[in-house]
Amino acid sequence: xxxxxxxxxxxxxxxxxxxxxxxxxxxxxxxxxxxxxxxxxxxxxxxxxxxxxxxxxxxxxxxxxxxxxxxxxxxxxxxxxxxxxxxxxxxxxxxxxxxxxxxxxxxxxxxxxxxxxxxxxxxxxxxxxxxxxxxxxxxxxxxxxxxxxxxxxxxxxxxxxxxxxxxxxxxxxxxxxxxxxxxxxxxxxxxxxxxxxxxxxxxxxxxxxxxxxxxxxxxxxxxxxxxxxxxxxxxxxxxxxxxxxxxxxxxxxxxxxxxxxxxxxxxxxxxxxxxxxxxxxxxxxxxxxxxxxxxxxxxxxxxxxxxxxxxxxxxxxxxxxxxxxxxxxxxxxxxxxxxxxxxxxxxxxxxxxxxxxxxxxxxxxxxxxxxxxxxxxxxxxxxxxxxxxxxxxxxxxxxxxxxxxxxxxxxxxxxxxxxxxxxxxxxxxxxxxxxxxxxxxxxxxxxxxxxxxxxxxxxxxxxxxxxxxxxxxxxxxxxxxxxxxxxxxxxxxxxxxxxxxxxxxxxxxxxxxxxxxxxxxxxxxxxxxxxxxxxxxxxxxxxxxxxxxxxxxxxxxxxxxxxxxxxxxxxxxxxxxxxxxxxxxxxxxxxxxxxxxxxxxxxxxxxxxxxxxxxxxxxxxxxxxxxxxxxxxxxxxxxxxxxxxxxxxxxxxxxxxxxxxxxxxxxxxxxxxxxxxxxxxxxxxxxxxxxxxxxxxxxxxxxxxxxxxxxxxxxxxxxxxxxxxxxxxxxxxxxxxxxxxxxxxxxxxxxxxxxxxxxxxxxxxxxxxxxxxxxxxxxxxxxxxxxxxxxxxxxxxxxxxxxxxxxxxxxxxxxxxxxxxxxxxxxxxxxxxxxxxxxxxxxxxxxxxxxxxxxxxxxxxxxx
Numbered sequence: 001x002x003x004x005x006x007x008x009x010x011x012x013x014x015x016x017x018x019x020x021x022x023x024x025x026x027x028x029x030x031x032x033x034x035x036x037x038x039x040x041x042x043x044x045x046x047x048x049x050x051x052x053x054x055x056x057x058x059x060x061x062x063x064x065x066x067x068x069x070x071x072x073x074x075x076x077x078x079x080x081x082x083x084x085x086x087x088x089x090x091x092x093x094x095x096x097x098x099x100x101x102x103x104x105x106x107x108x109x110x111x112x113x114x115x116x117x118x119x120x121x122x123x124x125x126x127x128x129x130x131x132x133x134x135x136x137x138x139x140x141x142x143x144x145x146x147x148x149x150x151x152x153x154x155x156x157x158x159x160x161x162x163x164x165x166x167x168x169x170x171x172x173x174x175x176x177x178x179x180x181x182x183x184x185x186x187x188x189x190x191x192x193x194x195x196x197x198x199x200x201x202x203x204x205x206x207x208x209x210x211x212x213x214x215x216x217x218x219x220x221x222x223x224x225x226x227x228x229x230x231x232x233x234x235x236x237x238x239x240x241x242x243x244x245x246x247x248x249x250x251x252x253x254x255x256x257x258x259x260x261x262x263x264x265x266x267x268x269x270x271x272x273x274x275x276x277x278x279x280x281x282x283x284x285x286x287x288x289x290x291x292x293x294x295x296x297x298x299x300x301x302x303x304x305x306x307x308x309x310x311x312x313x314x315x316x317x318x319x320x321x322x323x324x325x326x327x328x329x330x331x332x333x334x335x336x337x338x339x340x341x342x343x344x345x346x347x348x349x350x351x352x353x354x355x356x357x358x359x360x361x362x363x364x365x366x367x368x369x370x371x372x373x374x375x376x377x378x379x380x381x382x383x384x385x386x387x388x389x390x391x392x393x394x395x396x397x398x399x400x401x402x403x404x405x406x407x408x409x410x411x412x413x414x415x416x417x418x419x420x421x422x423x424x425x426x427x428x429x430x431x432x433x434x435x436x437x438x439x440x441x442x443x444x445x446x447x448x449x450x451x452x453x454x455x456x457x458x459x460x461x462x463x464x465x466x467x468x469x470x471x472x473x474x475x476x477x478x479x480x481x482x483x484x485x486x487x488x489x490x491x492x493x494x495x496x497x498x499x500x501x502x503x504x505x506x507x508x509x510x511x512x513x514x515x516x517x518x519x520x521x522x523x524x525x526x527x528x529x530x531x532x533x534x535x536x537x538x539x540x541x542x543x544x545x546x547x548x549x550x551x552x553x554x555x556x557x558x559x560x561x562x563x564x565x566x567x568x569x570x571x572x573x574x575x576x577x578x579x580x581x582x583x584x585x586x587x588x589x590x591x592x593x594x595x596x597x598x599x600x601x602x603x604x605x606x607x608x609x610x611x612x613x614x615x616x617x618x619x620x621x622x623x624x625x626x627x628x629x630x631x632x633x634x635x636x637x638x639x640x641x642x643x644x645x646x647x648x649x650x651x652x653x654x655x656x657x658x659x660x661x662x663x664x665x666x667x668x669x670x671x672x673x674x675x676x677x678x679x680x681x682x683x684x685x686x687x688x689x690x691x692x693x694x695x696x697x698x699x700x701x702x703x704x705x706x707x708x709x710x711x712x713x714x715x716x717x718x719x720x721x722x723x724x725x726x727x728x729x730x731x732x733x734x735x736x737x738x739x740x741x742x743x744x745x746x747x748x749x750x751x752x753x754x755x756x757x758x759x760x761x762x763x764x765x766x767x768x769x770x771x772x773x774x775x776x777x778x779x780x781x782x783x784x785x786x787x788x789x790x791x792x793x794x795x796x797x798x799x800x801x802x803x804x805x806x807x808x809x810x811x812x813x814x815x816x817x818x819x820x821x822x823x824x825x826x827x828x829x830x831x832x833x834x835x836x837x838x839x840x841x842x843x844x845x846x847x848x849x850x851x852x853x854x855x856x857x858x859x860x861x862x863x864x
Contacts, residue, residue, distance in 0.1 A: 039765070042165050042822050044089035046856040053157075053863040054081055054150045061086060062854040066841060067819035067827030070329035070850050076339045077147035079330055080352045082860055084151025084183070087326065091349035091821040092155065093165035094322060095187075096180050097753040098350055101281075102190035103127040107404045109175060115410050118402050120277045123414050123421045125466060126193035128398075131186045132468040141473045145185035148352035152183035166823055167754060170762060175405045188351050189472050192496070195348075196465035197281070198317075199497040202526065202578035203374045203461075207275055209528050211676050223702075224671075224681075225527075226581070226689045228565045233582030234589050236500065236512055236566045237549045239556050274376075274424040274459060275678055293563035293580055294367035295611065295780060295797075296502045297588055298510045300557040305601035306806035309504035312607040313356060313365030314797035316782045321749040321768060321829070323816040325799045329850070330354060330479075340480040344845055346799055346813075349821070353475040356801070358811070358845075360506075361482045363803040367500040367561050371518045372525075372576040374463040375539075377419045377532030382455045386417050387533040393418065417460045419532055424459040460532055462539065464517045469495030474515075484511055484552060491515040492545045500561040504805050511552040512559045514566050518543045518575055527577050543573045557596075560588050562780075581685040583617045583778040604810060607802045612838035613780035618688045619647040619659050625695055626662065629717045635725035638736045651742030651774035657732070660741060660776065661724035664787045666691070669705055669720060672788055683787030684777040742772030745785065747793040749817060749829065768817075768829045771836050781838065800840060809849045812840035 046063055057074040059082040064070075069086045073079035087095065100106050104122035106114035137145065160179065162169040171178060205225065212221045232241050296313040304310050317324055325346040330353070332339035345357015356366050380387040384395050396416040401409045415422045470493040477490035483505060491501050491513045498516025503509075519539040524530050530537040549566040551559060564585035566575060591610050595602060623642050631639045641655040649656040667687055672680035681687040694700050698713035710716035725736075732739045750756060751766035773793055775781035784795040796816060804810040814835050820827040834841065844853045 039166050039822075039824050041163055042159075043820075043825055044822075045858065047858055049859045049861055051861050051863045052081070052085060052151070052154045054147070054154060055860060055862040057862065059860040061858040061860065062850055063819075063856040063858070064844075064853040065855050066327075066830060067825075068327045068329075069819070070331070070344070070854075072331045072333050074333050074339070076332065076341060077143055079147075079332060079339070079341060080144045081147040081151035081154070083328065083330060083347070083352055084148035084153075085155050085860065086151075086328070087347075087349045088152045088155035088164075088183075090819055091322060091326060092152070092180070093167040094752065094821050095152070095183075095350040097167075098191060098194065099183075099187040102130070102194050103187075104402070107402050107410075109171065109178065109405060111174065111405045112407050112410075115402055115404060116277075117281060119410075119412050120423070121281060122400055122402070122412065123423060124197070124461075124463075125398075125414070125421060126190055126197070127186065129466055129468055130190040130193055133189050133192075133470075133472060134185045136468055136470075137185075137472060141476060142185065144352055144476060145188055145472070148188060149183045149185055156180060156182065165821065166765070167751075170754060170765075178405070191348060191351050192471050193465055196497040199368050199370075200374055200463070200465075201370050202372050202576055203376070204275075204278070205578045206374075206376055206526070206528060207278075208679050211275075211679050215676050223693070224690055225578070225686065226693065227577070228579045228581060229689065230565070230569055233564060233586045234560060235568050236514075236559065236561045236564060236585075237551050238568050239554065239560075239589075277423065293370075293584070293782065295562045295584055295588060295782070296365040296367045296500065297558060297560040297562070297592065297607075298365075298502045298504050298512075299592065299602050299607075300510050300553065301508045301805075303557045303596055303602050304806075305603045306804065308506065308508060308804070308806035309363075309510050310602060310604060310607055310805065311358075311363045311365055311502060311504045311510075311803045312611060312801070313367070313502070314611050314782075314800040315356070315366060316784075316795050317798040318794060319747055319749060319796045319798070319816060320752045321755065321766070321817055322821040323798060323818070324348070325815055327813065327815055327819065328354065329845070335360075343479040344843070345801070346815075351475075354479050355475065358803050358808060359479060359481070360808075362487055362503065362505045363805060364478065364487070364504075365502045365801070367502075367563055369498045369500045369514050369516060369566060370563060370576055370578070370580065371498045371516060372527075372574070372578065373465070373496070373498065373516070373518060374461060375419070375519075375521075375526050375537075376423075376529040377417070377460045377462065377537070378529055379417050379419075379422065379458050379460050379532040380455055381422070381458050382452060388418050389533075389535050395422075417532060419460045419462040419538070420466055421461055422458050423461045459529065464519065464542075465496040467517070469517065471495050483507070484509055487511075488513055488550075500563075500566065502559060502561050504803070506805050508805075509553055510557075510559060512550060512561060514549040514575075515545065516548070518548070518573070520573065525574055525577050543575075547573065549575075558592055560585050560592070562588055581689050581778075583685055583688060584780050584782065587613060587615055587617065587780050604802050604804050604812060608800070608812065608838070608840060610780065611797070611800055611802070614648045614650055614774050614776070616647050616649045616656075616659070616776060616779055618663065618691065618778070619645075619649065619656075621688075621692045621695065622663070622666075623647065623659065626717060626721065629714060629721060631718065631721045631725075633722075633725070634729055634734070634736065635721045638725045638728060638739075639721060641736060641739075649741055649774055649776045649779060651745065651772050652740050653774070654737055654739045656741035656774070657739040657744060658724065658728055658736065660744065660791065661728050662720055664791065665724040665727065666717075666720045667787045669708055669710065669723070670702055670716065673707075674705065680788040682777075684784060687787070688778055740772075741774060744791040745773050745776070745783070745793060746770035746791070747773055747783070747796065749832065766823050768832070771832065773836065797835075800835075801843070802840070803843075808843075808845040811843040811845070813843045814840040 059073040062070045071082045104118040107118050294315040298311040301307045326349045328347045329344035331342050335342050343354045343359040345354040347354050385392040398414040401411050403409050474490050474493035481487040481490050494515040495517045501513045503511040520541045522540050523536050562585035563580035564582035565579040638658045641658050645655040667681045703713040703716045710719050748769040755767045773783045775783035777784035783793050785791050786794050798816050801813045815831045818827040818830045844850050
């Protein structure tokens with residue numbers, strides 16, 4: 001939150017991909033190039049028969065009108081080989097682009113403009129760790145990954161260039177010699193590293209606190225990074241707020257931020273440089289920070305209309321075209337120990353298996369736990385050594401060469417310390433000056449100067465995902481779980497990214513388990529950069545799996561996991577000091593409680609209604625205060641829109657439109673024009689908590705902006721009401737009754753790789769929208785925007801599922817876009833209008849239901 005650069009800045013790097021090619025591409029695309037045949041030639045074969053090398057027996061692929069494949073095979077390896085083939089049919093360009101990102105090889109596609117991005121990704125070492133993980137896979141899991149790769153490669157053997165995807169025709173203009181290389185298991189496992197990176201917990205908050213320290217004192221920083229409100233918002237394991245049970249509430253993160261280094265300009269420059277490097281990495285799941293989250297909850301059979309559990313889940317990620325998710329069913333024709341899969345749900349193209357969904361006995365969902373698993377260390381580096389506990393240790397150096405399309409290769413040296421790769425550097429003189437200016441600073445303490453001009457201070461990163469893990473095996477173990485015990489056994493292998501796992505089974509049980517590798521620190525709480533030259537700030541181990549939060553069949557009959565704190569302040573281990581502050585979890589809990597207390601049986605439809613809830617907690621807190629402020633002119637007319645408003649930020653609501661203008665203006669005029677660059681308030685849960693707290697402090701200096709003539713809470717709010725009304729008039733006209741939130745709050749579905757090239761024909765070809773939306777940041781219908789950048793939607797419920805354990809055929813699901821990654825294919829964005837209206841599609845699962853819904857049947861046969 002507040003840690004992401006404005007979208008316009010982040011997207012400029014893609015425009016560089018095709019710098020200078022605008023005229024050429026316009027001619028190619030519009031006059032002579034991408035006609036109907038070129039665009040449609042990559043559409044996949046959906047019916048008939050195709051012979052594929054490597055198959056042992058025939059495989060059936062049924063598709064419904066949405067193009068969602070349901071794959072049935074005799075053996076497990078045939079099943080995943082077919083999944084690889086089908087993924088490649090629909091999404092290979094996406095897969096190819098992603099593997100170049102995760103390997104630090106974008107320059108091979110797009111030229112020298114991507115060398116910086118590749119350097120940073122290679123420094124992190126995603127690909128190297130993925131290759132190490134593949135080497136450690138058990139034979140069964142490795143056979144699944146290899147079979148998947150064989151299926152992808154079988155497709156590539158019979159398709160090339162624009163036959164694979166239209167993007168290759170575009171790429172050929174700049175890089176005519178490019179041809180995709182064969183797929184490998186490491187290409188798949190690398191995607192897990194990308195998932196972990198985009199869900200990397202509080203690294204951006206760590207940088208934010210350090211940058212704020214250049215201008216603010218510790219108390220002010222703590223005020224801008226408030227701790228979890230245990231007294232008013234629920235925890236996952238304990239349910240209702242701690243105050244309701246008489247528990248003691250800890251200041252938590254607010255205390256921790258008192259130890260932030262008050263850094264000078266040199267340190268600020270280094271942190272800003274690191275932030276720029278972070279922003280250079282393509283956001284494969286979405287912008288890092290506060291809005292990557294998700295909603296999930298599960299209710300037991302005593303509360304439902306069927307007597308069996310219902311599980312609901314929607315994952316909040318950055319919007320992309322095609323959607324990050326790919327719906328699929330994977331079934332063994334006869335379920336046996338050798339072929340144990342009968343599962344359906346959401347997969348990632350490029351990765352075998354199902355990530356979230358259900359099998360014939362259990363259902364599960366994910367939300368981001370958000371543990372603090374990444375720490376920044378300040379290292380003392382002299383030449384090719386660094387200091388650690390008083391001794392000089394040699395830096396670990398890895399030399400690599402980046403291939404560059406259309407140019408010479410670039411050699412890089414990647415340096416690492418005890419903690420991890422060095423990701424930034426500072427001069428010793430900068431740190432010596434900081435130390436002299438801030439000799440009493442805590443956290444990093446006083447950074448000592450040095451008489452050795454060769455010694456510099458540099459930043460290294462320790463991150464759990466840089467150690468080979470077992471998540472690749474966990475994916476398959478989860479899909480074949482049959483009960484709580486086997487589900488937990490699968491979860492114990494889910495090392496990174498650490499997720500909240502909710503669970504339900506056909507026997508009526510519900511549960512929650514937090515998995516993951518979460519460090520135990522010798523000293524410190526992970527909220528700020530710490531000294532790397534001493535083991536005092538290192539990691540002493542990891543929280544044991546059996547000590548991680550879990551709950552099974554709670555007395556309440558339901559569990560809500562929406563990125564809120566998993567445990568209360570009495571939990572003996574530090575998971576993070578930067579929980580999502582729980583506004584969505586609180587609203588979901590209140591909706592469920594109200595229905596339960598009213599004696600209303602919970603249904604699949606009711607769970608879907610809660611997923612679409614658009615109540616804004618910040619509106620409920622701020623509007624009553626706004627209504628006491630005297631306004632005039634258009635502001636007074638707009639202020640009347642708040643009368644009898646229920647604080648629902650619906651797309652067609654005039655009150656919601658004006659309120660969000662006010663909210664964005666307030667954040668800009670209170671914070672974003674005065675805080676250090678890059679540390680503004682982005683409008684999500686942290687902004688909610690900060691402003692709500694300040695409403696009770698009308699004399700706080702945060703309400704002062706002398707440049708705007710605001711010297712008090714009332715004068716600030718008056719100015720904000722006026723400025724927001726003026727903006728509304730500019731954007732939506734003079735008649736405030738015709739204003740609406742959806743006019744401002746729009747979603748542009750953008751091709752992940754080429755959609756922001758800056759070249760209109762390409763963008764027209766690949767992008768779709770805009771779509772007008774309701775919802776907002778830290779609203780259950782979490783269609784959020786970054787207040788530092790505007791009103792355009794940056795985060796969305798990327799999928800929705802509601803699963804009935806009484807009858808899986810009564811379950812429903814929806815994807816953000818569609819199954820196909822091919823522009824103009826009927827299934828390119830066919831699910832988007834339903835998603836936009838918060839509607840879902842039936843989710844058939846049993847063989848009879850699948851046969852009824854099928855519109856196409858493809859038979860994959862062993863090669864002759």
